[in-house]
Amino acid sequence: MEKPIKILCKGCKIKTNHNLISEKSFEWTYEGMWGQNDHQLLICNGCDSVTYRQVSMNSEDKHPSGSKDKDGKIVWELDEAVTLYPPRHKVMISPIRLVWHLPVEVREVYMEVIDSFNSKIPRLCGIGIRMLIETICNHLKIKKGDLIDRINLLHIKNLVSTNLSDGLQESRFVGNDCAHKAELFSYDELEAAFSLIDALINEIYILPKKVAKLKKRNSRKEKK
Numbered sequence: 001m002e003k004p005i006k007i008l009c010k011g012c013k014i015k016t017n018h019n020l021i022s023e024k025s026f027e028w029t030y031e032g033m034w035g036q037n038d039h040q041l042l043i044c045n046g047c048d049s050v051t052y053r054q055v056s057m058n059s060e061d062k063h064p065s066g067s068k069d070k071d072g073k074i075v076w077e078l079d080e081a082v083t084l085y086p087p088r089h090k091v092m093i094s095p096i097r098l099v100w101h102l103p104v105e106v107r108e109v110y111m112e113v114i115d116s117f118n119s120k121i122p123r124l125c126g127i128g129i130r131m132l133i134e135t136i137c138n139h140l141k142i143k144k145g146d147l148i149d150r151i152n153l154l155h156i157k158n159l160v161s162t163n164l165s166d167g168l169q170e171s172r173f174v175g176n177d178c179a180h181k182a183e184l185f186s187y188d189e190l191e192a193a194f195s196l197i198d199a200l201i202n203e204i205y206i207l208p209k210k211v212a213k214l215k216k217r218n219s220r221k222e223k224k
């Protein structure tokens with residue numbers, strides 16, 4: 001059996017061993033150059049998700065291996081260009097643990113926005129973060145004004161803390177400029193925005209459910 005290949009898994013969100021299910025290799029030559037493309041299907045040993053991996057190399061792209069042959073000549077190694085599909089980002093974002101507590105329309109946008117980050121589509125991810133905050137406000141029937149006004153209303157209605165409201169309003173994602181142009185955000189900015197989004201979701205949808213559960217448990221104890 002072939003040695004497992006360690007790659008970042010989109011399902012497990014960490015590097016895991018993948019087994020090779022199938023492989024086809026093609027060689028090519030062009031004006032004295034030589035190259036090879038390996039097309040592989042890999043399956044994750046942890047979650048069974050399947051990844052397509054392409055490994056390409058050619059006679060022009062190479063680097064010294066650090067060793068010499070018996071005649072004292074440098075041994076060269078070919079550079080390998082590896083492409084994975086679906087694409088993945090080196091930092092993978094996972095959904096919050098109790099994601100099923102979210103209303104369907106919010107959960108669908110939330111999962112799509114995470115997918116756009118993990119698939120390295122930063123512009124769509126930036127637009128998606130704004131759309132996600134809008135969807136949450138719409139679900140709470142807060143539809144007046146622009147996004148900054150609506151976040152303000154979330155705070156006035158005691159749905160989010162002052163810190164979180166300030167953080168969201170400071171974020172470039174909710175600025176009016178962002179609504180009219182496909183702005184490119186860095187992955188650091190997107191990651192930071194996700195921590196605000198997770199805090200928002202936690203305060204609005206998760207915490208109230210936990211508190212209600214706790215109150216129910218305590219009232220049952222008092223009755224006994």
Ligand SMILES: [Zn+2]
Pocket residue numbers: 009010011012013016044045046047048049
């Ligand atoms: Zn996996």
